[in-house]
Amino acid sequence: MEVNVFNLERDHSDIKEELIDKFREVLERGEYILGSESKAFEDAFSAYIGTKYAVGVGSGTDALKIGGLACNLKAGDKFVTTPNTYISTAMSLSIHGIVPVFCDIELDTYNMDPEMLAHLLKKERGIKLCIPVHLYGHPCKMDEIVDICIRHGVMVMEDACQAHGALYKERKVGGLSDLAAFSFYPTKNLGCYGDGGMITTNSEDIYKKALMLRIYGQSSKHVHDIEGFNSRLDEIQAALLSIKLKKLDSWNKKRRHIVWLYRRELEDTPVILPYEAPWAYHVYHLYVIRVKERDELMGFLKEKGISTLIHYPTPIHLQEVYKRLGYKKGAFLNAEKVSAEIISLPIYPSMKEDEVLYVARSIREFYGMKA
Numbered sequence: 443m444e445v446n447v448f449n450l451e452r453d454h455s456d457i458k459e460e461l462i463d464k465f466r467e468v469l470e471r472g473e474y475i476l477g478s479e480s481k482a483f484e485d486a487f488s489a490y491i492g493t494k495y496a497v498g499v500g501s502g503t504d505a506l507k508i509g510g511l512a513c514n515l516k517a518g519d520k521f522v523t524t525p526n527t528y529i530s531t532a533m534s535l536s537i538h539g540i541v542p543v544f545c546d547i548e549l550d551t552y553n554m555d556p557e558m559l560a561h562l563l564k565k566e567r568g569i570k571l572c573i574p575v576h577l578y579g580h581p582c583k584m585d586e587i588v589d590i591c592i593r594h595g596v597m598v599m600e601d602a603c604q605a606h607g608a609l610y611k612e613r614k615v616g617g618l619s620d621l622a623a624f625s626f627y628p629t630k631n632l633g634c635y636g637d638g639g640m641i642t643t644n645s646e647d648i649y650k651k652a653l654m655l656r657i658y659g660q661s662s663k664h665v666h667d668i669e670g671f672n673s674r675l676d677e678i679q680a681a682l683l684s685i686k687l688k689k690l691d692s693w694n695k696k697r698r699h700i701v702w703l704y705r706r707e708l709e710d711t712p713v714i715l716p717y718e719a720p721w722a723y724h725v726y727h728l729y730v731i732r733v734k735e736r737d738e739l740m741g742f743l744k745e746k747g748i749s750t751l752i753h754y755p756t757p758i759h760l761q762e763v764y765k766r767l768g769y770k771k772g773a774f775l776n777a778e779k780v781s782a783e784i785i786s787l788p789i790y791p792s793m794k795e796d797e798v799l800y801v802a803r804s805i806r807e808f809y810g811m812k813a
């Protein structure tokens with residue numbers, strides 16, 4: 443049997459005709475940028491997340507970049523995030539001269555450790571923004587993080603690129619701080635057919651500035667008050683995302699059913715399974731296990747026709763691009779430990795039970811355990 447980490451074509455098979463009809467409708471309408479579809483999707487997405495505003499942009503990276511600049515960050519300011527995230531969390535702002543500072547993670551949620559954040563903010567000056575990442579679809583400890591940041595006058599932008607529909611204490615992530623960034627990269631829990639992203643916020647100031655930044659700093663036609671970009675979520679993507687948004691909760695439930703099966707099959711193995719805090723609703727964008735013998739297990743699964751990935755093999759502070767920041771190996775022990783042990787197993791809403799069982803039982807076989 444062949445099992446891939448994702449299966450995008452199969453995931454949308456039950457709405458394929460609806461997507462094609464919508465594509466044709468938008469094509470024939472002849473309005474492709476900042477029209478009725480993008481406005482309708484922004485309204486639907488902000489209603490779904492529970493924020494006053496949403497601004498569609500070109501990617502998750504652009505959502506972080508425009509979001510950070512809409513908070514008035516400028517070159518020389520600092521922001522704090524974790525080292526075990528996608529490089530984009532840091533690079534979206536560091537390319538504008540805004541300096542990343544890292545904070546280690548917890549070993550259960552793999553997210554920013556609020557105690558370490560509190561310690562860091564006491565000693566490090568110049569941090570203007572904190573970017574907690576709801577990694578793999580598990581929410582961060584937002585009450586603690588927001589509290590600490592308020593005490594230090596630091597703004598908070600959630601990186602919710604992997605967590606569409608995740609809940610923190612019954613509330614959707616993406617509406618728990620000053621603003622949030624979402625990605626609609628095709629493999630995400632809510633993905634489009636190219637690149638796309640969204641900023642969500644309750645702040646009118648951030649909203650207005652983000653609207654300008656995404657269209658050449660324009661306040662009205664041919665009036666440019668600030669420097670900006672060209673970064674919009676286009677009409678076709680927005681129209682297709684509106685259809686897919688209605689499926690998001692049921693797709694997330696399917697992911698959770700797959701997780702339930704994995705857990706049932708793997709509970710008694712040496713594998714460290716993903717954790718879900720009692721206050722969290724994890725949406726399992728990725729199903730990340732931890733094992734000491736990572737390379738051997740990945741090789742064994744590959745021989746069985748099962749693809750796996752590593753999110754992420756090198757913590758950001760050890761990437762070549764950030765050598766200039768001066769971090770050494772050993773600076774963030776938890777992130778470094780985790781990066782050497784993690785494997786992302788296949789998970790996607792249309793994954794069949796026999797595929798999940800095949801993956802799980804292959805892992806049991808690797809450990810010489812009965813199916």
Ligand SMILES: Cc1ncc(COP(=O)(O)O)c(C=O)c1O
Pocket residue numbers: 501502503504527528530531575601603604624625626627637638639
């Ligand atoms: C945690 C995280 N942040 C940021 C991004 C960047 O999003 P995009 O690929 O849409 O630019 C991604 C996705 O790739 C991500 O997983």
